[in-house]
Amino acid sequence: GENVEQHPSTLSVQEGDSAVIKCTYSDSASNYFPWYKQELGKGPQLIIDIRSNVGEKKDQRIAVTLNKTAKHFSLHITETQPEDSAVYFCAASMGQRTGRRALTFGSGTRLQVQP
Amino acid sequence: SAVISQKPSRDICQRGTSLTIQCQVDSQVTMMFWYRQQPGQSLTLIATANQGSEATYESGFVIDKFPISRPNLTFSTLTVSNMSPEDSSIYLCSAGDSSNQPQHFGDGTRLSIL
Numbered sequence: 001g002e003n004v005e006q007h008p009s010t011l012s013v014q015e016g017d018s019a020v021i022k023c024t025y026s027d028s029a030s031n032y033f034p035w036y037k038q039e040l041g042k043g044p045q046l047i048i049d050i051r052s053n054v055g056e057k058k059d060q061r062i063a064v065t066l067n068k069t070a071k072h073f074s075l076h077i078t079e080t081q082p083e084d085s086a087v088y089f090c091a092a093s094m095g096q097r098t099g100r101r102a103l104t105f106g107s108g109t110r111l112q113v114q115p
Numbered sequence: 116s117a118v119i120s121q122k123p124s125r126d127i128c129q130r131g132t133s134l135t136i137q138c139q140v141d142s143q144v145t146m147m148f149w150y151r152q153q154p155g156q157s158l159t160l161i162a163t164a165n166q167g168s169e170a171t172y173e174s175g176f177v178i179d180k181f182p183i184s185r186p187n188l189t190f191s192t193l194t195v196s197n198m199s200p201e202d203s204s205i206y207l208c209s210a211g212d213s214s215n216q217p218q219h220f221g222d223g224t225r226l227s228i229l
Contacts, residue, residue, distance in 0.1 A: 034217065043207055043220035044158070046116075089157060102148050103209075103218060105158045 002027045004092050006106025013080050014114050021109045023090035024072040030092040033073045034103070035064060038087045047088075048075070080113045087111070117142050117210050121221035128198055128228050135194045136224045138208030143188035145212045149181070152205040152223070161206075164191040198228045 003026040013019050025033075031052040036044035050057045050064045050073065057064050061080075066073040077084055087110050091103040118141040128134050138147065147164040162183055163171040170183035185191040195202055205225050211218035 032216075036220075041222075043119075043222040046217050046219060049217060102146075102160045102163055103158075104160075107157045 002104040004106045010110045012112045019077045021075045023106050025092045029094045032093040036089045085113045119221035125225040133196045138191045140189045140210045144210040147191045148209045149193045150207040203227050
């Protein structure tokens with residue numbers, strides 16, 4: 001089955017700096033890669049996603065890049081703010097053609113933005 | 116995006132009892148899933164809730180322990196049966212319309228077993 005690895009497990013940055021979180025996946029059939037932010041006591045919230053037919057997607061301070069050949073994708077947060085502090089999860093989905101449509105999650109990255 | 120509500124938000128239960136968690140979506144969705152998240156850990160898929168048929172369980176999860184219902188396209192339940200302290204966890208429901216469309220999560224049910 002699919003395996004998603006995520007690094008680093010913890011990341012501390014100064015306010016205003018950039019943060020980068022990286023994930024690799026094992027199955028080349030995966031074609032959808034969302035990123036979730038989870039705050040304490042809340043469920044995961046989708047912040048950005050990318051499909052395998054594009055290499056990069058940006059939404060304000062957040063961007064995701066995908067390298068299908070290397071089977072890795074990354075989350076980039078620029079101009080970090082204290083409210084960006086949370087746990088971030090990457091995930092991968094194989095898509096309908098394989099019948100397994102649920103997400104496989106990475107292990108999570110705890111991001112702390114120091115004011 | 117779909118809004119997902121889970122009930123209860125938290126509970127403390129006695130060993131050997133069962134608890135049913137409800138998941139309500141504010142619109143019809145194709146897919147609903149149940150995940151478990153142990154404290155400080157990632158999310159692990161328990162099962163896919165299939166409308167009108169038996170749920171599809173992942174390795175390590177069985178129907179007798181985690182029976183699931185999905186009577187329509189907006190509602191599902193997960194029962195945690197014969198609970199033990201090892202079942203203490205957060206149980207999360209998610210929903211989406213296809214495998215490469217966004218899946219959204221409820222805020223989870225925080226379950227503690229004494």
